[in-house]
Amino acid sequence: MHTLTPYLLLSAGLFCTGLIGVMLRRNAIILLASIELMLNAANINFVAFWRFHPSSEDVSGLVMVLFTIAIAAAEAAVGLALVISIYRHYRTTNPDTLNELKG
Amino acid sequence: MNLLLTIIALITLASAVAAICLRNLVHCVLCLTLSFAGIALTYLELSAEFVGFAQVMVYIGAVTILVLFALLMTRGGKELHLRSWNPGHWLTGLGAGLGTLGVLLVGIFHSKLREVTPLDTKDESVHALGNSLLDTYVLPMEALAVLLTVALIGAALLAMPERSRPGQTFRKVSSTKEGPVKD
Numbered sequence: 256m257h258t259l260t261p262y263l264l265l266s267a268g269l270f271c272t273g274l275i276g277v278m279l280r281r282n283a284i285i286l287l288a289s290i291e292l293m294l295n296a297a298n299i300n301f302v303a304f305w306r307f308h309p310s311s312e313d314v315s316g317l318v319m320v321l322f323t324i325a326i327a328a329a330e331a332a333v334g335l336a337l338v339i340s341i342y343r344h345y346r347t348t349n350p351d352t353l354n355e356l357k358g
Numbered sequence: 359m360n361l362l363l364t365i366i367a368l369i370t371l372a373s374a375v376a377a378i379c380l381r382n383l384v385h386c387v388l389c390l391t392l393s394f395a396g397i398a399l400t401y402l403e404l405s406a407e408f409v410g411f412a413q414v415m416v417y418i419g420a421v422t423i424l425v426l427f428a429l430l431m432t433r434g435g436k437e438l439h440l441r442s443w444n445p446g447h448w449l450t451g452l453g454a455g456l457g458t459l460g461v462l463l464v465g466i467f468h469s470k471l472r473e474v475t476p477l478d479t480k481d482e483s484v485h486a487l488g489n490s491l492l493d494t495y496v497l498p499m500e501a502l503a504v505l506l507t508v509a510l511i512g513a514a515l516l517a518m519p520e521r522s523r524p525g526q527t528f529r530k531v532s533s534t535k536e537g538p539v540k541d
Contacts, residue, residue: 257360260472265367265400267462269374269393271455276378278451284428285383288390291421292374295397298413306404307474311481314490320409321491324416325502329509331421335428336513342432343519 262303269296283341283348287334294327363403370396383429391422408484 269292276289298320305316342348370393377389394417401410466472491499 257476258473260466261360261363261367262400262404263466263472264463265370267459267466268367268371269397270462271459272371272374272378274458275451275455278454279448280378282383284425284432285378285386288387288425289378291417292377292390292393295394295417298409299397299400302401302404302406302409306406306480307471307476309474309477311477312486314481314487315494317406317409317487318490318495320406321412321487322498322502324409324412325506328416328421329506331424332513333509333516335424336516338428339431339517348432 259303259307262299266296266299266303269293269299281349281351283338283350284335286350287331287338290334291327291331294323298323360403363400366396366399366403370400384426387422387425387429390425391418394418394422405480405482407482408487 273289273292273296276292277286280286280289301316301320301323305314305320308316338348341353345353347353373389373392373396377386377393380386380389394413398410398413398418401407401413
C-alpha cells in the first residue's frame with residue numbers, strides 16, 4: 256500500500272548523509288554539495304506531504320519547494336564564488352586551515 | 359511497499375553515501391548528480407511533474423556544472439590528505455549524524471501521519487501551481503526574483519579576478535595593501 260513512510264525514510268537518510276558529509280569532509284566544495292543534499296531531503300518531505308495532504312487544491316508544498324530550489328541555487332552560486340575567491344588568496348579549499356578569525 | 363520507489367530510494371541513498379565517501383572529488387560530484395536524478399524521479403513518482411523537471415534543470419543542469427567548474431578552478435580531483443587523523447573528530451561527526459538519524463527514525467515510526475493514504479482527486483496540474491504563484495505567493499516570488507538577481511551579480515563580483523585594470527583604482531590599492539597570502 257502507498258504510504259508516507261518510505262518518503263520520510265528516504266528523506267531522513269539523505270539528510271543524515273548530508274550532515275555526516277558536512278562534518279567529515281575537508282573540502283569546501285564537497286561541504287556545499289552536502290548542504291545541497293540536506294536541502295533536497297527537506298524538499299522531498301515538502302512534496303510528499305503535499306501529495307498526502309487531504310485538501311485537493313492546496314499547492315503550498317510545491318510552491319515552497321520551488322522557492323527552496325531557487326534559494327539553494329543562489330546559495331550554491333555565492334558559496335562556490337566564495338570558495339574560488341578564497342582559493343585565489345590562500346591556495347586551499349580546506350575549511351580547517353581558514354582559522355584566522357578563530358577567537 | 360512500492361517496488362519502483364524502493365529501487366529509486368536505494369539508488370538515491372547509495373549514490374549520496376558514495377558522494378560523501380569517495381576520495382576522488384570528480385567522482386563525488388558525479389555520484390551527487392546521480393543522487394539528484396534519483397530525487398527528481400522521486401518527485402515524478404509523487405506526481406509532482408513541474409517540480410521534478412525544475413529539479414532536473416536546476417540541480418542536474420546548473421548546480422552540478424557549477425560545482426564541477428569550481429572543482430576545476432580550485433584543485434581538480436585530489437582532496438587534501440588527512441594530515442591529522444583525528445578519531446575524535448570522526449566519532450563526533452558520525453555520532454551526530456547517526457544520532458540525528460535515530461531521532462528522525464523514532465519520530466517517523468511513532469507518528470500517526472505515516473499511515474495516511476493519498477487523495478485520488480488531487481489537483482496535480484501546473485495550472486493550479488501557476489495560479490497560486492501569481493496569486494497568493496506573488497510577493498514572495500518577486501522578492502525571490504530580486505534575491506536571485508542580487509545573488510548572481512554578487513557571485514560574479516566575488517569570483518572576478520582581482521587584477522589591477524585601468525580605471526579600477528580602488529582594487530589596485532586594496533590589493534597592494536593586503537596582498538595575497540603566500541603559503
